[in-house]
Amino acid sequence: MTKTVLTVDDSRTMRDMLMLALKDAGYRVVQAEDGIHGLEVLQAERPDIVITDINMPRMDGFGFIEGMRADPNHKATPVLVLTTESDAAKKQRARDAGATGWIVKPFDPAKLVDAVRRVAA
Numbered sequence: 001m002t003k004t005v006l007t008v009d010d011s012r013t014m015r016d017m018l019m020l021a022l023k024d025a026g027y028r029v030v031q032a033e034d035g036i037h038g039l040e041v042l043q044a045e046r047p048d049i050v051i052t053d054i055n056m057p058r059m060d061g062f063g064f065i066e067g068m069r070a071d072p073n074h075k076a077t078p079v080l081v082l083t084t085e086s087d088a089a090k091k092q093r094a095r096d097a098g099a100t101g102w103i104v105k106p107f108d109p110a111k112l113v114d115a116v117r118r119v120a121a
Contacts, residue, residue: 002026002027002028003027003028003048003049003120004027004028004029004030004045004046004047004048004049005018005022005027005028005029005030005047005048005049005050005051005116005120006029006030006031006032006038006041006042006045006047006049006050006051007019007022007029007030007031007032007050007051007052008031008032008033008034008035008037008038008050008051008052008053008056008061008064009031009033009051009052009053009056009082010033010034010053010055010056010057011053014053014082014105015031015033017107017109018031018051018082018112019031020109021107021109021112021113022112022113022116024109025113025116025117027116030045030047033056034056034057034058034059034064035052035056035058035059035060035061035063035064035067036058036059036064037058038050038052038059038064038068039059039064039067039068042068042071042073042074046073046074047077048077048078048120049077049078049079049080049116049119049120050068050074050077050078050079050080051079051080051081051082051103051112051116052064052065052079052080052081052082053081053082053083054081054083054085054090054094055083055084055085061081061083061094062093062094062097065079065081065094065097065098065099066097066098068098069097069098078100078101078119078120079098079099079100079101080099080100080101080102080103080115080116080119081094081099081101081102081103082103082104082105082107082112083102083103083104083105084104084105085104086104100119101115101119103115
């Protein structure tokens with residue numbers, strides 16, 4: 001069965017790059033443009049894994065992860081944070097919110113797919 005990945009990023013270019021890398025690896029990809037849109041998509045979708053940016057308008061990645069974790073349907077869904085941030089305090093804040101892992105932009109598509117496979121297993 002094909003696994004579904006939800007990507008949440010305000011950058012169209014980044015969403016396109018994620019779509020390409022994940023589709024080539026055989027994943028079904030659904031996309032959201034920010035945290036609020038991500039939470040809306042989660043009402044209709046049950047992704048196997050979520051990849052989210054941190055710095056976004058309307059609702060950032062921390063708020064999105066917290067909102068997602070508040071929903072019993074998405075309590076255990078793995079979340080990878082994909083961001084330009086590498087600050088230890090932000091990583092800890094993401095972990096505290098419920099993130100599973102952290103990938104720094106720009107990402108290597110093969111490493112991204114490998115990380116997705118590991119947390120979605």
